[in-house]
């Protein structure tokens with residue numbers, strides 16, 4: 001990793017492969033933002049938004065044996081070039097020493113805490129790890145910022161990614177006044193992160209805002225979340241690259257918006273004159289069944305012939321209906337979604353149909369097998 005003088009750490013990861021991780025602060029006049037979870041769906045859209053607003057963007061990235069930067073490769077440049085506005089730093093929400101060092105080095109004006117083990121079903125398999133990253137990880141970051149405030153004259157503004165999952169079984173529509181009834185280890189951990197943020201606001205005057213975001217999707221959505229799982233599978237089945245789609249509960253209802261709209265809401269929260277908590281949602285709710293129907297409609301397919309039930313995708317306790325009331329953020333920050341349900345489904349289907357067509361070209365030319373094309377092999 002690059003240090004303050006721009007030297008490399010000697011581990012050979014910087015440079016020409018396009019995945020170099022550089023950390024030199026090289027502070028210029030622009031505003032600096034740190035994004036944890038920059039390689040995720042939201043992190044990639046937020047990094048794009050902040051770069052377009054001339055921020056110097058710093059992203060926290062986990063070490064892994066394969067590259068995880070696919071969603072940000074198009075905005076990432078070789079750190080050896082002079083004018084690089086996206087800088088990546090190795091770190092992890094389970095490692096408080098590293099978080100402190102990075103905050104002190106970057107001296108951020110804004111911190112967006114998006115990193116999480118974000119899969120609800122997986123949180124039942126890995127509850128302790130989920131709590132460590134989502135709940136205690138948030139605490140570690142807030143502590144690092146609190147200590148940084150004590151040794152500097154700076155007061156970074158912090159965005160905490162909370163979730164509509166915190167409402168769980170509370171009656172819809174849910175807003176900032178609705179009580180929490182979390183139904184998974186993930187949701188319990190997000191409730192803890194919410195309360196840590198409120199407590200640090202009250203106890204230490206931290207500028208920290210909780211975004212209570214309802215489900216938001218995009219062509220960059222991870223492939224194991226239900227919307228992307230559906231659009232990937234239906235488009236591959238349409239082209240003969242796959243035969244079946246196995247799903248769990250089709251009756252659950254979600255308030256699905258577009259991730260690109262939702263990162264704008266995050267940014268607006270940190271431009272507000274005071275820290276606060278905001279629900280971000282479209283106000284519409286649709287079942288998984290309706291999402292299937294709509295995606296199949298775009299492709300002129302009959303989903304009933306290809307979808308099969310698999311109990312492995314059920315959750316020990318389910319969240320039946322989420323529907324947000326986002327009137328507070330409409331009123332106070334002027335934020336509104338621009339993409340409705342039908343447009344979101346079409347956007348994801350169109351993207352994945354194009355992806356499937358490219359896979360098919362490789363399969364037809366004998367370059368890869370069907371399994372390799374799907375990424376399953």
Ligand code: NAP
Nearest residue numbers: 037039040041042092093114115116118161163213215216
């Ligand atoms: P995502 O695509 O799953 O991205 C999660 C990010 O967190 C990835 O960059 C991941 O890195 C990183 N991460 C995971 N564990 C980490 C750790 N221990 N240390 C550092 N980084 C770690 O999630 P998303 O959909 O963008 O969501 C962003 C945030 O909003 C999450 O906190 C999520 O819980 C919350 N949220 C999401 C939604 C939604 O509908 N999308 C709704 C409400 C709240 P790798 O790339 O290395 O895995």
Ligand code: G4F
Nearest residue numbers: 118120163164165214215224225226227247248249252313
């Ligand atoms: O797409 P999902 O896995 O999203 P879920 O559980 O609502 O969580 C997402 O949204 C939260 C905000 O409310 C975020 F905080 C969280 O990080 C994540 O981004 O599941 C949606 C619904 C569930 O009811 C699930 O039971 O789809 C149902 N479902 C049915 N079959 C399935 C499947 N979900 C998945 N992932 N895979 C299935 O095969």
